[in-house]
Amino acid sequence: MTQPGPARAPRGRPRSERVRLAVLDATADLLTEGGLPAATIERIAARAGVSKATIYKWWPTRGHVVLDSFFTRTRDTIAVDPDASLADSLTAQLDALSALFRDTPLGRLMRELAAVAQGDADVRDALEKRWLRPRRAVTVRLLREAAERGELRAEIDLEVVADQLWAPIYHRLLFGHAPLRDGLAADLVGQLLTGLLPRR
Amino acid sequence: MTQPGPARAPRGRPRSERVRLAVLDATADLLTEGGLPAATIERIAARAGVSKATIYKWWPTRGHVVLDSFFTRTRDTIAVDPDASLADSLTAQLDALSALFRDTPLGRLMRELAAVAQGDADVRDALEKRWLRPRRAVTVRLLREAAERGELRAEIDLEVVADQLWAPIYHRLLFGHAPLRDGLAADLVGQLLTGLLPRR
Numbered sequence: 001m002t003q004p005g006p007a008r009a010p011r012g013r014p015r016s017e018r019v020r021l022a023v024l025d026a027t028a029d030l031l032t033e034g035g036l037p038a039a040t041i042e043r044i045a046a047r048a049g050v051s052k053a054t055i056y057k058w059w060p061t062r063g064h065v066v067l068d069s070f071f072t073r074t075r076d077t078i079a080v081d082p083d084a085s086l087a088d089s090l091t092a093q094l095d096a097l098s099a100l101f102r103d104t105p106l107g108r109l110m111r112e113l114a115a116v117a118q119g120d121a122d123v124r125d126a127l128e129k130r131w132l133r134p135r136r137a138v139t140v141r142l143l144r145e146a147a148e149r150g151e152l153r154a155e156i157d158l159e160v161v162a163d164q165l166w167a168p169i170y171h172r173l174l175f176g177h178a179p180l181r182d183g184l185a186a187d188l189v190g191q192l193l194t195g196l197l198p199r200r
Numbered sequence: 201m202t203q204p205g206p207a208r209a210p211r212g213r214p215r216s217e218r219v220r221l222a223v224l225d226a227t228a229d230l231l232t233e234g235g236l237p238a239a240t241i242e243r244i245a246a247r248a249g250v251s252k253a254t255i256y257k258w259w260p261t262r263g264h265v266v267l268d269s270f271f272t273r274t275r276d277t278i279a280v281d282p283d284a285s286l287a288d289s290l291t292a293q294l295d296a297l298s299a300l301f302r303d304t305p306l307g308r309l310m311r312e313l314a315a316v317a318q319g320d321a322d323v324r325d326a327l328e329k330r331w332l333r334p335r336r337a338v339t340v341r342l343l344r345e346a347a348e349r350g351e352l353r354a355e356i357d358l359e360v361v362a363d364q365l366w367a368p369i370y371h372r373l374l375f376g377h378a379p380l381r382d383g384l385a386a387d388l389v390g391q392l393l394t395g396l397l398p399r400r
Contacts, residue, residue: 111318114374118315128377136377143396152396159378160368160387161396167371168363174314174374177328177336178359187360195395196343196352196361 022048023055027069032105036112039066063126070109071130074100080138086146087189093139094165094185101173102180114174136162164192222248223255227269232305236312239266263326270309271330274300280338286346287389290339294365294385297335301373302380314374336362364392 013021026048030039041062045052059065080089101107117124140158147156165188172178213221226247230239241262245252259265280289301307317324340358347356365388372378 115315115318118311118374124376128375132375132377150398153394153398156391156396157387160384160391163368163371163378164364164388164392167367168360170374171363171367171370174318174370175328175332176324177332178363184360187357188364191356191360192364192392193396194353195397196356196393197395198350198353199399 019048019050019054020058023050023058023065024069024072027065028072031066031069031109035105035109036066036116039069041065061122061126063120063123064130066113066123067126067130070106070113071134074106080142086142086151087193089142090139090165090189091185093135094169094188097135097166098169098180098184101169107173110170111174114170132166136166139165161192165189219248219250219254220258223250223258223265224269224272227265228272231266231269231309235305235309236266236316239269241265261322261326263320263323264330266313266323267326267330270306270313271334274306280342286342286351287393289342290365290389291385293335293339294369294388297366298369298380298385301369307373310370311374314370332366336366339365361392365389 023044027039027044030043030047039062041052041055044065045055048055055065059068081092084092101110113123113127117127136159139162143152143156143158143161146152147154147158168188169180169184172180172184223244227239227244230243230247239262241252241255244265245255248255255265259268281292284292301310313323313327317327336359339362343352343356343358343361346352347354347358368388369380369384372380372384
């Protein structure tokens with residue numbers, strides 16, 4: 001995990017892309033090792049073997065580098081199987097996030113980012129635009145496609161649906177009132193799709 | 201809002217109760233004026249006209265005083281009308297919290313508390329036990345009573361239901377990706393009770 005950056009970037013790509021990947025790798029390593037405080041622009045630049053100016057050519061702020069890095073290491077969790085049912089697709093996404101927060105250092109890191117975001121508009125903006133929005137967009141697209149196939153009721157606010165699916169996982173991570181247990185994702189999806197009222 | 205503590209406590213109560221209310225009032229005033237950093241034990245004691253030792257006789261830590269105070273000023277938002285339907289009761293609760301976060305200084309304060317809680321186990325514990333749990337308990341009780349009347353499907357995890365109702369409001373407050381808009385509470389309750397799938 002600690003091999004310095006540029007050597008790890010895949011060969012055969014343009015230099016700018018190699019530099020970008022080296023910076024993201026260096027950032028991810030620093031975050032994994034020491035959390036948010038460890039990932040300063042100075043340390044990222046040193047580990048990636050680039051200048052601070054190079055970093056700022058690609059990212060407006062430290063918050064954006066951190067979130068891009070966070071996102072890069074976890075991109076697979078929003079992959080969608082085109083043949084899966086709506087329920088299975090949603091459950092797989094939520095389950096991946098729940099496991100990510102519960103079983104990897106990204107759980108602690110998300111808690112740090114969420115905390116810093118309350119007093120740092122840059123981090124809050126990056127967290128929203130680079131992390132939350134892309135994931136919500138996948139969910140909302142799946143829901144919209146299902147609605148167009150007539151699989152969902154018409155009078156639904158899809159942004160609220162996204163909150164009712166994703167927010168409980170963040171809520172449990174941040175407040176610790178209940179565990180990110182196995183089966184949570186399936187319950188979240190099942191209860192919302194089917195509803196709580198008896199189907200008669 | 202700035203009249204010092206003891207004089208504001210209702211007359212005719214035991215002295216210990218007057219002192220307790222004076223401390224909570226002083227804390228709430230400090231929080232309203234300057235947020236979490238302003239509510240130190242020293243300042244709370246000075247404004248309430250009591251000693252620090254007196255405060256620690258009632259509360260184990262600063263986090264608990266802060267949360268008790270927060271809770272005292274907002275107790276009305278979890279009042280339940282015994283004649284209201286389940287949907288109306290839940291909607292009223294969620295709507296009150298949403299308005300509290302959106303329209304009063306308690307929104308900013310909850311963001312501060314949530315942030316501090318990520319690095320301070322005392323505040324996190326107090327936030328969970330003195331704020332989240334009492335509210336969730338009201339919701340879960342309403343849901344359990346409805347389930348016993350046969351108004352809900354049997355195979356439901358009520359703790360997950362509580363998350364799907366409450367967590368979206370905290371999520372929007374903390375991450376700012378969508379507003380705490382009018383009608384959000386009704387949508388949260390309606391979508392979860394009825395479900396997203398067509399009812400045929």
